[in-house]
Amino acid sequence: MIELKEVNKSFSDLKVLDDISIQFEAGKTNLIIGQSGSGKTVLLKSIIGLHEVDNGHVYYDDRDFTQMNFNERKLIRKEMGMVFQGGALFDSLSVEENVRFPLDMFSEMNEDEKIGRVKFCLDRVDIKKAHKLYPAEISGGMQKRVAIARAIALNPSYLFCDEPNSGLDPVTAILIDKLIQEITKEFNMTTIINTHDMNSVMEIGEKILFINKGVKAWEGSSEEIFDTENQSLNNFVFASNLFKKIKKEL
Numbered sequence: 001m002i003e004l005k006e007v008n009k010s011f012s013d014l015k016v017l018d019d020i021s022i023q024f025e026a027g028k029t030n031l032i033i034g035q036s037g038s039g040k041t042v043l044l045k046s047i048i049g050l051h052e053v054d055n056g057h058v059y060y061d062d063r064d065f066t067q068m069n070f071n072e073r074k075l076i077r078k079e080m081g082m083v084f085q086g087g088a089l090f091d092s093l094s095v096e097e098n099v100r101f102p103l104d105m106f107s108e109m110n111e112d113e114k115i116g117r118v119k120f121c122l123d124r125v126d127i128k129k130a131h132k133l134y135p136a137e138i139s140g141g142m143q144k145r146v147a148i149a150r151a152i153a154l155n156p157s158y159l160f161c162d163e164p165n166s167g168l169d170p171v172t173a174i175l176i177d178k179l180i181q182e183i184t185k186e187f188n189m190t191t192i193i194n195t196h197d198m199n200s201v202m203e204i205g206e207k208i209l210f211i212n213k214g215v216k217a218w219e220g221s222s223e224e225i226f227d228t229e230n231q232s233l234n235n236f237v238f239a240s241n242l243f244k245k246i247k248k249e250l
């Protein structure tokens with residue numbers, strides 16, 4: 001579980017996060033949604049320590065990350081996996097070398113264990129016969145699968161995904177969302193996903209945090225989102241004509 005307590009973050013006199021408190025549970029796909037510029041990326045970066053919060057606390061299973069020194073944080077970072085926007089694979093490394101990279105950097109595994117782990121992770125995301133190919137030689141959907149395989153290589157307890165299905169067609173996007181949800185449950189990870197994709201919200205939104213101008217405006221699940229009276233959330237969710245139509249028919 002990851003818990004935020006009264007997290008605040010400003011840049012000069014611009015307040016970006018205003019007293020955010022929430023719990024993200026293990027084994028669930030937790031989504032952060034909100035309009036462009038609402039503070040999603042700053043929040044995700046604050047959770048993983050790429051931004052220092054001004055005040056408030058971020059707990060990783062009762063361990064106060066905000067109070068830790070550099071070395072203590074380094075240990076927690078080993079428990080984190082990340083899927084960056086666009087996949088962020090190393091172009092000059094093959095698929096299997098990409099997945100092996102965190103093992104070489106951060107694990108004590110021997111050669112056989114590394115080979116086994118790379119195979120396990122690539123099998124898990126259903127990559128077949130592409131181990132020796134380079135990122136430029138595989139499709140966008142496969143690149144995301146490789147990015148997920150790399151993110152789970154060190155068997156993380158916490159998985160962070162920034163717009164994991166950006167740039168994908170709707171069918172592939174849902175497959176990637178579902179894959180993230182499956183591995184979240186299988187490995188009991190606390191997964192936090194930044195997204196503004198309403199399909200993701202409906203498909204895998206087990207816990208949703210909606211932020212509006214840096215403030216927690218709503219939290220709930222995809223089942224609850226259609227019934228909300230929250231005006232800013234309604235404006236966000238029903239911005240598209242398709243979702244307006246669905247709401248009318250409910």
Ligand SMILES: Nc1ncnc2c1ncn2[C@@H]1O[C@H](COP(=O)(O)OP(=O)(O)OP(=O)(O)O)[C@@H](O)[C@H]1O
Nearest residue numbers: 011014016034035036037038039040041042043196
């Ligand atoms: N390093 C920074 N220095 C100053 N201001 C920043 C910095 N990072 C973000 N901001 C500001 O914080 C606000 C929130 O930005 P953020 O990137 O978190 O939005 P977002 O919700 O992730 O948007 P998007 O969906 O477009 O990625 C914006 O006004 C942005 O300009």
